[in-house]
Amino acid sequence: LNYRAEKQEKADKEKAELAAFQRFIPFEDTNYRGLFSGRKNGVYFExxxxxxRLHIDTKNKDILLRICAAAAQIIEEE
Structure with missing residues (x-):
């Protein structure tokens, strides 16, 4: 029973982590290389x-620059 409870606890934790990310980006399980992917406003996230790890792909360099600026600000605050 302990094994089953631990397995369920691990699955619940993984769901909660994904739900936290999904508050901002609509990530979905792609079942491809174990990645979650999502698109928002022409930006592709893995x-x-x-x-x-988060991979960001976009053709709009202005958006990418703003994402980098926001990331730098967050890192400085830590």
Whole structure:
């Protein structure tokens, strides 16, 4: 029973982590390389299965520059 409870707890934690990311970007499980992907306003996002890497792809360099500026500000605040 402990194994089953631990497995359920791990699954619940993973769902909660994904739900936190989905508040901002509509990530979906792609079942391809274990990635979650989402699109928003012409920007494509890929989130790793462990939620420790984020890949951003866009043709609009202005949006990418603003994302970098926001990331730099957040890092400075830490």
């Amino acid at each position: 989130l790793s299965q462990y939620k420790d």
